[in-house]
Amino acid sequence: MALELGQSEFEIERDKNKCISCEVCVRQCSNDVHEYDSDQDTIYSDNIKCVGCHRCESLCPTGALKIKNREAQFQTNYNWTPSHLKNIYKQADSGGVLLTGMGCDKPYTVYWDHILFNASQVTNPSIDPLREPMEIKTFIGRKPDSLEFEINKGSKDTGVKLKTKIPTQLELSTPIMFSAMSYGSISFNTCRSLAAAASEFGTYYNTGEGGLHKDLYQYAKNTIVQVASGRYGVDVDYLNKGSAIEIKIGQGAKPGIGGHLPGEKVTKDISNTRMIPEGTDAISPAPHHDIYSIEDLAQLIYALKEATNWSKPVGVKVSAVHNIAPIASGIVRAGADFVTIDGLRGGTGAAPQTIRDNVGIPIELAIASVDERLREEGIRHKSSIIAAGSIRSSADVIKAIALGADAVYIGTAALIAMGCHLCQKCYTGKCNWGIATQDPYLTKRLNPEIGTRRLLNLLRGWSLEIKEMLGGAGINAVESLKGNREHLRGIGLNDRELAILGIKHAGEAW
Amino acid sequence: MLERRGDCHMKKIYIQEEYCIGCRLCEIYCQVKHSKSKKIIKAFKEEMVDILPRVLVEEIGYNSFAIQCRHCTDAPCVAACISGAMQKNKNTGVVTCDEDRCVGCWSCIMVCLYGVIRRDLSGKKIASKCDLCVDEDIPVCVKNCPNEALKFMDKDANKKNLVRSKNDR
Numbered sequence: 001m002a003l004e005l006g007q008s009e010f011e012i013e014r015d016k017n018k019c020i021s022c023e024v025c026v027r028q029c030s031n032d033v034h035e036y037d038s039d040q041d042t043i044y045s046d047n048i049k050c051v052g053c054h055r056c057e058s059l060c061p062t063g064a065l066k067i068k069n070r071e072a073q074f075q076t077n078y079n080w081t082p083s084h085l086k087n088i089y090k091q092a093d094s095g096g097v098l099l100t101g102m103g104c105d106k107p108y109t110v111y112w113d114h115i116l117f118n119a120s121q122v123t124n125p126s127i128d129p130l131r132e133p134m135e136i137k138t139f140i141g142r143k144p145d146s147l148e149f150e151i152n153k154g155s156k157d158t159g160v161k162l163k164t165k166i167p168t169q170l171e172l173s174t175p176i177m178f179s180a181m182s183y184g185s186i187s188f189n190t191c192r193s194l195a196a197a198a199s200e201f202g203t204y205y206n207t208g209e210g211g212l213h214k215d216l217y218q219y220a221k222n223t224i225v226q227v228a229s230g231r232y233g234v235d236v237d238y239l240n241k242g243s244a245i246e247i248k249i250g251q252g253a254k255p256g257i258g259g260h261l262p263g264e265k266v267t268k269d270i271s272n273t274r275m276i277p278e279g280t281d282a283i284s285p286a287p288h289h290d291i292y293s294i295e296d297l298a299q300l301i302y303a304l305k306e307a308t309n310w311s312k313p314v315g316v317k318v319s320a321v322h323n324i325a326p327i328a329s330g331i332v333r334a335g336a337d338f339v340t341i342d343g344l345r346g347g348t349g350a351a352p353q354t355i356r357d358n359v360g361i362p363i364e365l366a367i368a369s370v371d372e373r374l375r376e377e378g379i380r381h382k383s384s385i386i387a388a389g390s391i392r393s394s395a396d397v398i399k400a401i402a403l404g405a406d407a408v409y410i411g412t413a414a415l416i417a418m419g420c421h422l423c424q425k426c427y428t429g430k431c432n433w434g435i436a437t438q439d440p441y442l443t444k445r446l447n448p449e450i451g452t453r454r455l456l457n458l459l460r461g462w463s464l465e466i467k468e469m470l471g472g473a474g475i476n477a478v479e480s481l482k483g484n485r486e487h488l489r490g491i492g493l494n495d496r497e498l499a500i501l502g503i504k505h506a507g508e509a510w
Numbered sequence: 511m512l513e514r515r516g517d518c519h520m521k522k523i524y525i526q527e528e529y530c531i532g533c534r535l536c537e538i539y540c541q542v543k544h545s546k547s548k549k550i551i552k553a554f555k556e557e558m559v560d561i562l563p564r565v566l567v568e569e570i571g572y573n574s575f576a577i578q579c580r581h582c583t584d585a586p587c588v589a590a591c592i593s594g595a596m597q598k599n600k601n602t603g604v605v606t607c608d609e610d611r612c613v614g615c616w617s618c619i620m621v622c623l624y625g626v627i628r629r630d631l632s633g634k635k636i637a638s639k640c641d642l643c644v645d646e647d648i649p650v651c652v653k654n655c656p657n658e659a660l661k662f663m664d665k666d667a668n669k670k671n672l673v674r675s676k677n678d679r
Contacts, residue, residue, distance in 0.1 A: 017551075018551055020538075020550065020551060020554035020555065021554075022534070022538045022554070023534070024533050024534065024535060024538070027532060027533055027534065028531075028533060059533060059535070059656055061535060061538055061539070061550060061654075062550055062551050434531075439572075440572045441532075441571075441572035444528060444529055444530065444531050444572070444657070445531045445657060447526075447529040447657045447658050447659065449658065450657070450658055
């Protein structure tokens with residue numbers, strides 16, 4: 001097969017004056033891009049194999065390497081873009097479904113970037129979070145319909161006591177959690193970094209559909225265990241280990257379809273954790289075969305509550321699709337303690353490119369419409385809303401909360417903190433950063449000590465920024481911001497978009 | 511007795527081999543450190559006649575680890591040295607080879623249990639080994655390990671570290 005119509009996406013620029021032929025790039029590349037020629041004492045690089053992960057560039061001790069995007073040399077055509085051509089060439093070669101990793105990278109409107117946050121001036125004071133207490137602690141779980149108190153007027157114990165029994169809540173020291181990424185899709189060291197960071201910071205991470213490795217039991221208090229359509233690794237001990245249970249119906253990157261962990265990634269450790277034979281494909285069906293309606297979902301929710309003795313919140317994760325508001329309403333009525341909504345740009349280890357890029361709706365619109373609908377129906381308090389799907393900064397967190405989310409999940413941002421360069425090749429299992437791989441040569445590259453430290457730094461940095469922004473708006477607790485859309489203004493959005501987001505345009509006052 | 515006490519609190523280089531990624535940057539920075547100019551590009555392009563790295567990365571399959579002189583308490587190389595070039599500093603515990611006195615007989619190489627002394631044939635024959643970068647706060651191999659697989663700590667701290675990572679795993 002000599003005919004190769006594809007073109008390289010990257011150009012590797014090697015500064016010959018700086019390259020010392022130390023071969024670090026050769027050893028670090030799992031795609032065999034670089035090759036050392038000992039006769040000529042020169043390193044040659046093959047552009048076509050490069051995936052643009054920037055590992056070699058980052059480790060090159062002399063800064064001799066530069067990985068550049070290579071402009072596709074096709075005739076300019078606004079209809080047949082280079083990506084269409086390249087994809088057709090690939091499919092004409094392989095005849096298969098085009099796979100990709102991470103979230104949708106198409107230039108759809110990113111609503112976060114069209115929303116501005118408020119600040120106080122004169123009429124109400126702003127607060128300096130360095131001088132005054134600022135509360136960003138938040139609770140996930142069902143809140144009671146009303147509160148009843150017991151007032152004691154006796155001579156001995158006068159006072160007021162809360163009579164209402166509050167359902168179990170997850171206590172988050174910051175409204176940020178790590179989203180579901182399974183052991184299998186990511187390496188053990190990555191899982192451990194997420195778990196250790198969540199545990200040290202007082203927030204939660206999610207096991208994804210990969211079961212819970214026994215070495216992570218020590219972080220059980222900060223674990224949300226997931227029950228997905230393949231039910232991998234699920235037994236009663238697993239359910240009881242976590243602090244909460246999440247039923248996964250869908251994922252933002254691939255709404256409506258299941259998952260597939262190829263057999264070569266099912267190592268001994270993963271087979272034990274997932275409770276499947278070593279080397280077998282782990283296929284998660286598209287639907288749960290026991291859930292075909294809201295009533296079926298309710299059965300599973302209550303079965304899980306029963307299995308865990310009603311001691312843990314049980315939530316449901318769905319991807320943001322067109323009818324998300326009524327779907328979420330149904331989920332809340334089915335008894336879910338929290339609803340996780342994963343938007344269009346949510347990440348994945350592997351998804352068909354056409355689904356990732358064309359199915360679902362942006363998370364900003366989904367949160368706004370779900371929050372609105374649940375309020376209208378008077379059931380907003382029955383469930384917490386967790387927003388996921390490309391939360392890129394503390395500003396996105398604060399906007400999500402003001403639109404109506406209780407907390408957010410970060411997945412991609414957490415991986416980026418650990419070194420991910422978004423090359424979108426997770427599905428190849430050759431992750432040079434040691435994140436999305438099970439190759440023992442590559443998984444060593446993420447030292448969990450470093451991973452944990454970097455995640456903690458990210459959480460700390462974002463939390464400080466959240467406090468600053470809250471203070472600037474004169475709010476001293478994140479709870480007061482929830483669904484407080486008066487603090488948001490749209491910019492460059494049309495009336496329809498503003499109406500769905502439930503916000504005014506910039507310049508419009510009260 | 512004094513020597514023993516010195517050794518116990520002496521900071522040494524330890525490797526967590528489960529995180530050694532085999533990039534060999536430790537070797538490269540060691541070579542630069544022991545070059546004339548100490549500038550990486552110049553050292554490799556112009557001075558690199560035969561500067562040996564004093565740390566070696568051993569590799570089999572996906573397992574790799576960096577090893578350098580362990581600066582043994584009862585260093586056999588010191589006992590074996592016929593010219594008195596190999597000395598163990600009583601205060602710091604660091605074993606160094608005085609290159610002026612070294613006659614290149616390789617006795618030290620034959621007795622070294624770790625195989626971390628190499629023959630430097632670039633000039634007068636001398637034994638080349640890790641000097642623990644005594645003029646630096648942290649040895650350069652440790653400082654430049656991108657995955658923090660190399661640690662510079664005393665024996666007790668290393669033991670604690672090992673116990674911790676064993677419990678974690």
